[in-house]
Amino acid sequence: MLANHTKWMNFAILQGLRSKGATGKNPPVGCVIVKNDMLLSYGRTGVSGRPHAEEEAINNVSDKKYLLGSLMYVTLEPCAHKNKNGVSCAEQIYKSGIKEVFVSCIDPDNRTNRKGIDFLKKKDIKVHENFMTGEASKLYNGFFSRIFYKKPYISLKIACSLDGKIALKNNKSKWITNELSRSYSHFLRSQNDAIMTSSSTILNDNPRMNCRLNGLERRSPTKIILDRYLKVSSNYKIYDQSIKSDIFLYSVLQKKHHLNENKFVKKIKVDKKLNNEDFFNFIFKDLASKGINNLLIETGSIINTLLLSLNLVDELLIFRSGNIIGNDGLPFVNKLNFLEINQLTNYKISSLKTFEDNILEIRNLTNKDNRCSQV
Ligand SMILES: NC(=O)c1ccc[n+]([C@@H]2O[C@H](COP(=O)([O-])OP(=O)(O)OC[C@H]3O[C@@H](n4cnc5c(N)ncnc54)[C@H](OP(=O)(O)O)[C@@H]3O)[C@@H](O)[C@H]2O)c1
Known part of the structure; x- marks a missing residue:
């Protein structure tokens, strides 16, 4: 047969x-x-x-x-x-x-x-x-990225309006996309080893950054917090440990009493003098050394712009709703200052999903080699 x-x-x-x-x-x-x-x-x-x-x-x-x-x-x-x-x-x-x-x-x-x-x-x-x-x-995108490039595979998640805005001019962003999109983004959290966000996003939105799908709560990823000057107090929901998951806090300041380091919370100091490229490369290398293969990032315009301009994003996960916010809204990426079309980075569509009137575009960097069959 x-x-x-x-x-x-x-x-x-x-x-x-x-x-x-x-x-x-x-x-x-x-x-x-x-x-x-x-x-x-x-x-x-x-x-x-x-x-x-x-x-x-x-x-x-x-x-x-x-x-x-x-x-x-x-x-x-x-x-x-x-x-x-x-x-x-x-x-x-x-x-x-x-x-x-x-x-x-x-x-x-x-x-x-x-x-x-x-x-x-x-x-x-x-x-x-x-x-x-x-x-x-x-x-194996994450596993191979960690082994070959000493960095996790980076997926940048963006929830935006039809015109690519991630928040209103007053920083309100709850909820641009619909419930189905948000449920799927929780599923994506469960499929990543770690999730990263910034002080600014935490102070504005107070997110929990865990997976809240029934039955998958324990699949919540390790939380990575970028808070250079320790602005986020332990009262924010991101530090809530009702479901125990690791938290790595990257800062340039270190204050002994800022947060109790324990089995789950680790504070990592980053050299203040590093430029943006070295700053992120230090963090990604450190995460790779901790065994993180797949990293999901949920940040606003400032960090998105830095990561995209440094070509550090392997995959874009763009959840797009049918709303129009207008040019006074917060764009998902700020100025990149290109002057030639042939210098633009291309992210090729690998998959499309619809959630009622929302669309998820999954796009991957085109110039990355596929090592899965070459080792
Ligand atoms: N719809 C979405 O997909 C989505 C997702 C996330 C956030 N948002 C929205 O985006 C808004 C926040 O966006 P944002 O652009 O203000 O913030 P952001 O990009 O999330 O974070 C910016 C912050 O990151 C910190 N940072 C860490 N390392 C840095 C570095 N090397 N260079 C520069 N900054 C660094 C800085 O804070 P420190 O100086 O304190 O370190 C900076 O203020 C919120 O309103 C939130 O609702 C929307």
């Missing part, structure tokens, strides 16, 4: 997406096991990275004899490094009797890089490499 490989890999990708934002510094992986074109089992990376998806999928099959001669679809190369029981995923696949493995992306982690695939091939398991890499790479 001819198996529908594309269908099964799409299913594996969906499994991986369910883990996105919940695997710590580890990549989210989806895995499906199929026999005679029928689903036998599936798995995804566990919270903070273990168990691995392949291990879970294999363990989910109660009678292991069914695995003999089956096919596995997995979004990332099976690991060659050992788990706490002393076996790697590649070894578990071999021992299970799976005969063919479809792999989307090669793992850049030195402990596995190509070693997992080589192991399977040596054991006469047929491996199809780079299968649907483009589709699966959305799982």
Whole structure:
């Protein structure tokens, strides 16, 4: 029987997406096991990275004899490094009797890089490499960015009017977009490891920056606060710890009594003399070193302008409503002072969604290379 490989890999990708934002510094992986074109089992990376998806999928099959001669679809190369029981995923696949493995992306982690695939091939398991890499790479934009560029994958979220304004002239911005858009943006929070905002946005809006979708509250991202001069007191909702999540506060001032540092709150000092580029590069490098793969940013015009002018934004998430605010409103980006069209940065549409009369445009930087199949 001819198996529908594309269908099964799409299913594996969906499994991986369910883990996105919940695997710590580890990549989210989806895995499906199929026999005679029928689903036998599936798995995804566990919270903070273990168990691995392949291990879970294999363990989910109660009678292991069914695995003999089956096919596995997995979004990332099976690991060659050992788990706490002393076996790697590649070894578990071999021992299970799976005969063919479809792999989307090669793992850049030195402990596995190509070693997992080589192991399977040596054991006469047929491996199809780079299968649907483009589709699966959305799982690894953050992981690959952290490994290769030492910075998280940066997604800038903008909620704006039809004419691109993010607030009225009096700074009121609640709510430019509709409830469905806002729910989806909470879902996006759950898929990111961290969310960043600024002192100015906190002082104006008092946001909580967590995920408030039923059942996904614990998927709230780590909060990153830019508050150079410690203007935000602990009374603001962003410091509310009813759901414990890490908070990293970046400032140029350090005051011992400003905020109690504890298990969840960490204060990081940034050198006051850094220029804007070095300031953000320092923060992004620091976040990458803390294992943050995907960073969502929700800030106003000033920070948006800095990040866009420095070419630091990998992805734009633009929620656009049908309202018109006018030129007295706050634009999502300020002056960039370009004089030539060919100098403009292009963000290419990768996906469009509608939420009643609101639109979400997801746009990615066009000149970034896709490393998922090249490692
Ligand atoms: N609709 C939306 O998508 C959306 C999202 C977010 C915010 N907003 C709206 O945007 C408004 C705030 O926008 P905004 O442009 O005033 O603020 P912003 O861009 O959110 O933040 C600007 C602040 O960031 C801090 N900052 C940290 N590092 C900096 C650096 N290297 N250079 C410059 N500033 C740095 C500065 O405060 P310190 O000097 O205190 O560090 C500065 O005032 C609010 O009204 C809010 O409602 C809308």
